[in-house]
Amino acid sequence: MQRRRLGRGDVEVSAVGLGTWQVLDVRGREEEARHEVIRAALDAGITLFDSSPMYGEAERVLGDALEKHGRDRATVATKVWTSNDREAERQIDRALSFFGGRVELYQVHNLVAAQKRLDALEELKGEGRIRSIGATHYSHSAFPDLMDVMRGGRIDFVQVPYNAADTAVTEEVLPLAAELDLGVIVMVPLGSGRLVRNAPSEKDLEPLREFGVETWAQALLKFVLSDERVSCAIPATSKPERAKENAHAGDPPFFGDEEREYVASLARRA
Numbered sequence: 087m088q089r090r091r092l093g094r095g096d097v098e099v100s101a102v103g104l105g106t107w108q109v110l111d112v113r114g115r116e117e118e119a120r121h122e123v124i125r126a127a128l129d130a131g132i133t134l135f136d137s138s139p140m141y142g143e144a145e146r147v148l149g150d151a152l153e154k155h156g157r158d159r160a161t162v163a164t165k166v167w168t169s170n171d172r173e174a175e176r177q178i179d180r181a182l183s184f185f186g187g188r189v190e191l192y193q194v195h196n197l198v199a200a201q202k203r204l205d206a207l208e209e210l211k212g213e214g215r216i217r218s219i220g221a222t223h224y225s226h227s228a229f230p231d232l233m234d235v236m237r238g239g240r241i242d243f244v245q246v247p248y249n250a251a252d253t254a255v256t257e258e259v260l261p262l263a264a265e266l267d268l269g270v271i272v273m274v275p276l277g278s279g280r281l282v283r284n285a286p287s288e289k290d291l292e293p294l295r296e297f298g299v300e301t302w303a304q305a306l307l308k309f310v311l312s313d314e315r316v317s318c319a320i321p322a323t324s325k326p327e328r329a330k331e332n333a334h335a336g337d338p339p340f341f342g343d344e345e346r347e348y349v350a351s352l353a354r355r356a
Contacts (some may be wrong), residue, residue, distance in 0.1 A: 087131035087336035090317045093243045093269030097190065097218050099161050101311050101336030103134030104329060105273065105322035111142035117150070119324075124151035126326035128159050130333035136245070136271065136320045138165040138195055139177045149184030157186050163245075163271065165222065166203050167195035174203060182215060193220040193245060197231055204240045218242040224273065226254045233262055243269030243317065249277050250309045250346075250353035260315045275310045275319040276303055277353075286352045293348065297339055300331070302352075307335035309349040312342075 088101045104127045110120050124135070135152070137145045145164060152160050162185045168174050181189055192210065194203045200221060207219045222245035223232045235241060236259075244263060246255045252274075263270050276282050285302035299305045303321070310319045321332050341349070 087333055088338060089133075091269070092191070092218060092271075092317045093263075094267045095218055095242055097161070097242075097269075099269075099271075099318045100131055100133040100333075101318055102132055102307060102333050103136060103163075103271070103318045103320040104132050105320040106135065106137040106144040106148055107141050107322055109322045109324040110137070110144035110147045112147060113143055117147055120147055121151040121154060122326050123324060123329055124148065125155040127329040127333065128156055130330045131336070132329065132333050133159065134161045134163060134191075134271075134318050134320065136163040136273075138167060139181070140165075140167050140195065145181055145184050149186075152185070161190045162188075163191035163193060163220070164189055165193040165195035166207070167198055169199045171199075171202065174199070174206065178206065178210070188215055190217045191220060191243070192216045192218075193222050194235075196223050196225075197221060197228060197235065200235055204235075208240065218269075220244055220269070220271070222246070222273070229254070229259055233259060236262055236266055236268060241268065243271060245271040245273055245320075247274045248272045248310055248313075248316070248319075249275050249281060250306055250350045251277055251281060253350075256313070260313070264315045269317040270315055272310050272316055272319040276306050276321050281306055281353055284355075286355070290352055294341075294345065297341060297345065298334060298337055300334070303328070303332060304335040305349050306353070307332060308341055309346055309353075311336060312340040312346055 220243040
């Protein structure tokens, strides 16, 4: 799978990562099955694993899986998400304990108390406990605030929504990221599963076969990854075989403008 630089700095990530929202929020006997998803992802070349304290048990389950299957093979991206200073400290301490005392990519989730949280993350970066700092938001209405943070010079990357049916970030956010040399992690590249539930026919996918596309999910992921401003897309899945399939979307060749428009037209029909 292709590796991509995550903006300025020396961090490289796999083009396809793994999101953990909902799918890793499990307890008990279900945890072992989710560990297998992480193992399959690592074996397929996925290096970036994204989580958050707002995802329930996901950070803990991910940490346990990586301890078992290869923490040294993973780039962990997690988040701090609270307006309460003491809770922010607790969230960060818990995450560091889950992931062996280090988190490669730490993000301010949804810009909550962004400037104060950036103070804490910069201190951790100075101590060598994190490598890169980012900020996230899912809402189009928050993009102006996100861009203000981007211009502030305190972050290395952003995480934003982008898929074949939602290209709002291409208007201003991605051009600014390119101008500032910031990395871009893409959330909901499959539209939170909505886009894959109504897959086009095998015949519709035929023009994309020469790009290594075998599934509609791969086509959707390759749509996003064919934008050179994108560092990594992070689809979520609870199935090991899906993690492997998704990983193949990170293999070149990537789409040109014509193929991307074709995928977008299929998505509009979904």
